[in-house]
Amino acid sequence: MSLRIAGMGWVTPIGHGVEAVWDRLLRGEEAITQTVSDALEQKKYPVFTVPSVALKDLPPHPRLRRASAISRFAAAAGLDALVYAGVKIDAEISNRMALVFAIANGGVVYTKRFYHDVVESGAQSASPLLFPETVFNAPASHLAAMLGITGASYTLVGDGAVGLLAIKMAEDLMVNEALDYCLVVGAEEADWLLCDAYHKWRLLKAQPPIEPFRQPPRGMILSEGAGAVLLARKGAIAIDTIHPGANFSRRQEASEWMARILADLADGQPAIVIASANGTFVDLAERAAVLRAMPEVVVYAPKPALGESVGASAIWQVIVGAQALGTKQLPPLLHAIPEIDLRFSGPSAGRILAHNAIVSSCSLNQQVAGLRLSI
Numbered sequence: 001m002s003l004r005i006a007g008m009g010w011v012t013p014i015g016h017g018v019e020a021v022w023d024r025l026l027r028g029e030e031a032i033t034q035t036v037s038d039a040l041e042q043k044k045y046p047v048f049t050v051p052s053v054a055l056k057d058l059p060p061h062p063r064l065r066r067a068s069a070i071s072r073f074a075a076a077a078g079l080d081a082l083v084y085a086g087v088k089i090d091a092e093i094s095n096r097m098a099l100v101f102a103i104a105n106g107g108v109v110y111t112k113r114f115y116h117d118v119v120e121s122g123a124q125s126a127s128p129l130l131f132p133e134t135v136f137n138a139p140a141s142h143l144a145a146m147l148g149i150t151g152a153s154y155t156l157v158g159d160g161a162v163g164l165l166a167i168k169m170a171e172d173l174m175v176n177e178a179l180d181y182c183l184v185v186g187a188e189e190a191d192w193l194l195c196d197a198y199h200k201w202r203l204l205k206a207q208p209p210i211e212p213f214r215q216p217p218r219g220m221i222l223s224e225g226a227g228a229v230l231l232a233r234k235g236a237i238a239i240d241t242i243h244p245g246a247n248f249s250r251r252q253e254a255s256e257w258m259a260r261i262l263a264d265l266a267d268g269q270p271a272i273v274i275a276s277a278n279g280t281f282v283d284l285a286e287r288a289a290v291l292r293a294m295p296e297v298v299v300y301a302p303k304p305a306l307g308e309s310v311g312a313s314a315i316w317q318v319i320v321g322a323q324a325l326g327t328k329q330l331p332p333l334l335h336a337i338p339e340i341d342l343r344f345s346g347p348s349a350g351r352i353l354a355h356n357a358i359v360s361s362c363s364l365n366q367q368v369a370g371l372r373l374s375i
Contacts, residue, residue, distance in 0.1 A: 009080025223307025
């Protein structure tokens with residue numbers, strides 16, 4: 001079946017609202033880093049955080065009073081997607097809407113706080129109220145309760161490709177004609193604990209910017225936020241096909257799998273590629289795959305502007321692809337270094353004529369996937 005995007009919403013380090021963020025991307029704007037530190041360590045890391053003003057319109061709700069940032073980001077993005085689609089949930093719609101929540105790292109802020117309480121005060125003083133926010137399905141629970149969704153609700157845990165796999169799950173759910181909508185939300189929060197882990201994996205950059213497609217790669221900067229797409233059987237943008245991808249054990253395999261995915265999704269049609277390049281080995285894998293499978297394609301990567309928001313990133317890429325097709329424009333590819341092929345050296349800003357956009361997701365934790373949008 002062919003799903004369609006009825007509504008979209010995102011909360012990003014450069015603001016929220018589909019049109020507002022898109023306009024800023026078209027102007028070549030990018031997120032500003034903030035430094036995060038830890039009381040128990042001396043290391044500091046740069047992150048792209050969501051400005052507080054981005055959540056100022058989030059309606060008050062008892063479920064959000066003690067909720068983590070990841071839940072608030074998800075709620076804001078999900079509500080925006082419903083408003084975008086003109087859908088108001090009532091008793092009938094609540095039972096005909098499913099929710100799929102895509103998550104990668106979970107509520108790390110509460111996890112760290114729980115750990116610090118134990119370290120500083122002893123195990124007997126740690127509050128059990130903190131524990132529910134450390135489990136992966138907490139944001140989905142908050143969001144379903146806030147929106148009044150009584151249909152199926154799932155949490156899918158993965159890496160940077162998890163958003164595309166969540167859309168695949170939504171496609172499977174929507175085979176059931178009892179469902180009219182499926183809301184897919186991906187979210188992430190940035191914290192020192194998460195940064196320290198990626199630093200130990202030698203994937204983090206000490207300072208901005210993220211330089212896509214550079215050889216050798218120089219690393220990424222983590223960001224936070226959420227993205228949401230409301231899927232239905234009617235909408236301006238169609239999800240033609242979703243490639244579930246594969247897992248790779250070696251980095252060379254990542255490029256080979258991405259080439260297969262791009263070739264399958266392209267199907268001989270002219271398209272643009274919305275890449276997941278983030279300043280790591282991912283960039284080289286995607287670049288090699290594009291040159292092998294789609295040598296004439298135009299490439300754009302949003303992560304130099306928005307950062308690597310692992311759980312939310314693939315949904316952000318889908319929104320970028322939908323906006324590019326709808327507006328016939330692409331933002332400039334920021335901080336790309338002139339190399340052999342101009343398509344990877346930016347800027348790619350300007351008018352586009354493609355009727356198809358391929359979203360490519362090559363992740364840091366050995367997973368690749370993709371999908372094709374059309375208008």
